[in-house]
Amino acid sequence: MRSLGAAPPIQRVMVRGLVKTFGSTVALRGVNATIEAARLTRIEGANGSGKSTLLGIVGTVIRPTSGAVTYEPFGDDREMARASIGWLSHESLAYPDLTGRQNIELAARMHGLPTQDAWQEAEERFELGKFALRPLRTCSRGQRQRLALARALVHHPSLILLDEPTTGLDAASVSRLLLLIQAEVDRGAAVVVVSHEPDLFGASDAARLVLDRGRIVPQA
C-alpha cells in the first residue's frame, strides 16, 4: 500500500471560532469543527453557505478574518501544513498550455519528488489515457478533472480537500473516485469533500459538517 508523504502526517485539524468576511458579506460566522485522520468528512449546505470558504481556509489558501486553524502535529504552522495538503477546487491551478503529464510532473518537482515515478503512478492509478499527453486546454472537463485529482494527490498528502470532485465526471469515473477516496481514508488520510450530491457516499460513516449561512448546524 502507498504510504503517506515524507512529512509526519496531519492527525487532526481543529477549527476554532472562524469568521470570514468579504467586504460586507459574512461568509463564516464563528465556525468550530474537528477533522480527523483516517476519516471522511463531508461539508454540506446550500449555495453560498460558506463551504468553499471553509475548505479554502483549512487548505491555507484563504486567510480567516478571525479565528484559528491548528494542524496536529504542526500547530498553526501553515507552511508545514501546506506541504501535507492535497487540494482540488474549481480553480485548479494548472497550466493550460502544458500537457496533463507535464502538469503532474511539475507538481511532483515542486514537492521534491522524482517526476518519472510520479507520472507512472498517476498514469496507472487514474488510468490516464492519451489525453494526458495533449495540452490541458484541449482536454474535456472530465479529463481535466481526472488530471487535477492525479495532480492533487501526487505527493501522497495526509489532508485531502476536494471541492465538488465529481464535477464533469462520468459514472465510471465517479465510481473510481469513490474507491480512491476510500483507499485514501484506509491509508490514514483525512479526506474532506464538499459535494452537492447527498447520496454520493451512500450509508458511509462519514463525519458531516452542515453549514447554514456561515454557521455549523448541530447534528443529532
Ligand SMILES: Nc1ncnc2c1ncn2[C@@H]1O[C@H](COP(=O)(O)OP(=O)(O)OP(=O)(O)O)[C@@H](O)[C@H]1O
Ligand atoms: N472572494 C470573494 N469575494 C466576495 N464574496 C465572496 C468571495 N468568496 C465567497 N464570497 C461570498 O461568501 C459567501 C460564501 O461563499 P462560498 O463560496 O464559501 O459558499 P459555498 O457554500 O461554497 O457556495 P456554493 O455551493 O455555491 O459553491 C457567499 O455569499 C459568497 O458570495
